Amino acid sequence: xxxxxxLRKIREKAQQDMKLRDGDNRFKIVVGMGTSGIAxxxxxxxxxxxxxxxxxxxxxxxxxxxxxxxxxxxEPVVDVIESGKPVITYGNMDIAKAKKVVAEHIVNGRVVxxxxxxxxx
Amino acid sequence: xxxxxxxxxxGIDDTSLAAGVKEFEALLLSELEKNKLADEINILETGTLxxxxxxxxxxxxxxxxxxxxxxxxxxPEIVAxxxxxxxxxxxxxxxxxxxxHYDFNYKNRIVLENSGKINPEDIxxxxxxxxxxxxEKALLNMKPEQIVNEVKASGLRGRGGAGFPTGLKWSFxxxxxxxxxxxxxxxxxxxxxxxxDRLIMEGDxxxxxxxxxxxxxxxxxxxxxxxxxxxxKLCITRLEIAIKDAYEYGLLGxxxxxSGFDLDIFxxxxxxxxxxxxxxxxxxxxxxxxxxxxxxxxxxxVEGAWKLPTVVxxxxxxxxxxxxxxxxxxxxxxxxPDGCSGTKVYTIMGDVNLPGLCEVDMGTSLRTIIDEFGGGxxxxxxxxxxxxxxxxxxxxxxxxxxVNMDYNSLREYAAVLGSGAVLVMDERTDIxxxxxxxxxxxxxxxxxxxxxxxxxxxxxxxLISKIRKGEGTQEDLDxxxxxxxxxxxxxxxxxxxxxxxxxxxxLEHFRAxxxxxxxxx
Amino acid sequence: MYEQIFGKYTPEKENLIYILHEIQDSDPQHxxxxxxxxxxxxxxxxxxxxxxxxxxxxxxxxxxxxxxxIIRLCxxxxxxxxxxxxxxxxxxxxxxxxxxxxTADGLFTLELCACLGVCGNAPVMMINxxxxxxLTEEKLESIINSYKGGK
Ligand SMILES: Cc1cc2nc3c(=O)[nH]c(=O)nc-3n(C[C@H](O)[C@H](O)[C@H](O)COP(=O)(O)O)c2cc1C
Ligand code: SF4
Ligand code: FES
Numbered sequence: 022x023x024x025x026x027x028l029r030k031i032r033e034k035a036q037q038d039m040k041l042r043d044g045d046n047r048f049k050i051v052v053g054m055g056t057s058g059i060a061x062x063x064x065x066x067x068x069x070x071x072x073x074x075x076x077x078x079x080x081x082x083x084x085x086x087x088x089x090x091x092x093x094x095x096e097p098v099v100d101v102i103e104s105g106k107p108v109i110t111y112g113n114m115d116i117a118k119a120k121k122v123v124a125e126h127i128v129n130g131r132v133v134x135x136x137x138x139x140x141x142x
Numbered sequence: 143x144x145x146x147x148x149x150x151x152x153g154i155d156d157t158s159l160a161a162g163v164k165e166f167e168a169l170l171l172s173e174l175e176k177n178k179l180a181d182e183i184n185i186l187e188t189g190t191l192x193x194x195x196x197x198x199x200x201x202x203x204x205x206x207x208x209x210x211x212x213x214x215x216x217x218p219e220i221v222a223x224x225x226x227x228x229x230x231x232x233x234x235x236x237x238x239x240x241x242x243h244y245d246f247n248y249k250n251r252i253v254l255e256n257s258g259k260i261n262p263e264d265i266x267x268x269x270x271x272x273x274x275x276x277x278e279k280a281l282l283n284m285k286p287e288q289i290v291n292e293v294k295a296s297g298l299r300g301r302g303g304a305g306f307p308t309g310l311k312w313s314f315x316x317x318x319x320x321x322x323x324x325x326x327x328x329x330x331x332x333x334x335x336x337x338x339d340r341l342i343m344e345g346d347x348x349x350x351x352x353x354x355x356x357x358x359x360x361x362x363x364x365x366x367x368x369x370x371x372x373x374x375k376l377c378i379t380r381l382e383i384a385i386k387d388a389y390e391y392g393l394l395g396x397x398x399x400x401s402g403f404d405l406d407i408f409x410x411x412x413x414x415x416x417x418x419x420x421x422x423x424x425x426x427x428x429x430x431x432x433x434x435x436x437x438x439x440x441x442x443x444v445e446g447a448w449k450l451p452t453v454v455x456x457x458x459x460x461x462x463x464x465x466x467x468x469x470x471x472x473x474x475x476x477x478x479p480d481g482c483s484g485t486k487v488y489t490i491m492g493d494v495n496l497p498g499l500c501e502v503d504m505g506t507s508l509r510t511i512i513d514e515f516g517g518g519x520x521x522x523x524x525x526x527x528x529x530x531x532x533x534x535x536x537x538x539x540x541x542x543x544x545v546n547m548d549y550n551s552l553r554e555y556a557a558v559l560g561s562g563a564v565l566v567m568d569e570r571t572d573i574x575x576x577x578x579x580x581x582x583x584x585x586x587x588x589x590x591x592x593x594x595x596x597x598x599x600x601x602x603x604x605l606i607s608k609i610r611k612g613e614g615t616q617e618d619l620d621x622x623x624x625x626x627x628x629x630x631x632x633x634x635x636x637x638x639x640x641x642x643x644x645x646x647x648x649l650e651h652f653r654a655x656x657x658x659x660x661x662x663x
Numbered sequence: 664m665y666e667q668i669f670g671k672y673t674p675e676k677e678n679l680i681y682i683l684h685e686i687q688d689s690d691p692q693h694x695x696x697x698x699x700x701x702x703x704x705x706x707x708x709x710x711x712x713x714x715x716x717x718x719x720x721x722x723x724x725x726x727x728x729x730x731x732x733i734i735r736l737c738x739x740x741x742x743x744x745x746x747x748x749x750x751x752x753x754x755x756x757x758x759x760x761x762x763x764x765x766t767a768d769g770l771f772t773l774e775l776c777a778c779l780g781v782c783g784n785a786p787v788m789m790i791n792x793x794x795x796x797x798l799t800e801e802k803l804e805s806i807i808n809s810y811k812g813g814k
Pocket of ligand 1 (some may be wrong): 299300301302303304305306308328329330331332333416417418419420421422454455456457459460635636637
């Protein structure tokens, strides 16, 4: 049980952490893990990203999950977020594409345009 | 995060490197800076744009204009014309757009504002997004009556199908003095073609919980239940995590924020029965019974689960509540037309390029929903029909494509918004087959309690099967309407009353499909 | 038997559906036997007939033994429109069973179900707790095969 004051502090801290997390890490990779995403292979995509990052010894990338954005036909969907830049949303991902995004976008800093479905914020 | 009005994606590959793309990029940037556009327009490097032998090329978003074979001399013209005046330089642009980029419309979202952005299993993510501020405000600074009035003023109507004004529903139960009142979330979501509630629960479970907290407080319920269909495994898991975290953070339990108010939230699960979405059947199911509907009155708001006053609301309805509390009723009425305020989540599927869902202003036209958010009809095909509102919905023909999707506008066409499901069918679709599938669904889901529905469904199923086999007659078509009408007038609950809409609309607008199948033409 | 499951729930009728789900999930043949009904009736102090009524009302429950993996193919209008019938034929052919039957090796039971809320990816099916979307005949083969390896 937490008091209201504690809750407010947690919220403030969470907001700061959010910024810090973005600051500490060059990239944040967010995999859409709703039922549609999972039905289309999001778990495998998540695993491929984690494997590729581990294999390449990349340390400054945060990988996390989220729900669905609503574009079922483009699942699995993966966001790559770099602070100060627009969110790049990749769609119809699979294991090979996930590895390529890590290699091209995360390592070389080049957006893999072929897989981009949205560049909205 | 910075907001850019445009993004330029520059392709970096062997050809463009050979053509001097790096120098081009640097000069483009300085030209943008010169024109004070560098804060508005963002340059991004990408791999190959997939255009071979085109030298330096780039795509501008959201305009989706792709320029090819660019020279350094072209820079001033592009910046002056395209970026300052908004007129793409067609001389340099590729004729066909490269790829349609999708707009998720997050700017305009309320109930799905966080889904697809935050981690639904981390309460801190929700807090960081301003979560539970509404709960704090409601509990500490507002009286229950004030909340009921605010929701009334917002014009929020139930998103479960019937569109009943939410504030009004609450105002029946709030004043009742009872030892225990209950608040129940209807998360049974069984209407075929509907998955909006699933996205809210999977993508932002805390938003639903915050809505439940405020709503329970408003009606004076100290116990709340979320009734989820058994098939929604991920929703159940994520809500369980969310509830556990909410207790840990003191958002639930006894004497919350030392206000003297207690609230517990429980999950109840279903086991596969569409009729359990009907609120009285849902209550039966919650009590551990078969899901047979009860008679109304008494309405659940007066005598519901375990005979206690019970308010039942849909997931999407209640996900709107936190926003209304923090931003006020007036903010909410800013969305959608008079009498149907707010946004609505529409699910789009069938013969469209991009099936999925969108959250847009209530009253957006069916055409916009299909074309803009569903990506339009599949290449090379034409629109034939849309089944709007789920299986209990209406088949709409081309002439109705401009109808506004809200409760009132649809009623003019004897149609309903229902759950907001839009099943799009192109010219290859046989409406006889679709109606068969709809009737088969209802036949299977009828609970069997009353004979108009139990027998009516069976009779309709026999007739449509006969027509499918090419053995039907004109009389069979007429009989289908008579049966559906009779079911509408005499069925015990809304399930049996629902079939009249798909049956009548299919036969009215797509009669030709049926005539083709008859024995005697 | 079932003490562990019963221990999680107070002996009240409202917990019936939860208890039945848990027992059925933990049963290797994914069903509720007559014997089980009586045990649950005793625990909750309700009539066995009430439990039979509930079991037969909800499609997720079975009173007959089923296979190791339960396939539930969606047949609601949006999936029907995108070819669920064809998927049904393919599954029936691959598994050599009709709707409601279990394969000879006891690995699969084939069932139909109503909308699973994943219609954007129609046609859709669920195997146990996992959902599979945008099904095609080829995809069905590889999915079914992946369960044959003992998954
Ligand atoms: C057969 C039938 C199925 C229904 N299914 C659902 C459902 O899945 N979800 C839902 O919220 N409402 C469903 N409803 C409507 C509910 O009875 C009820 O009106 C609704 O939950 C009230 O919430 P609202 O006012 O927030 O819309 C269904 C109604 C009928 C007749
Ligand atoms: S109308 Fe149908 S679902 Fe409703 S009570 Fe009658 S038989 Fe049951
Ligand atoms: S219709 Fe099959 S999942 Fe909805």
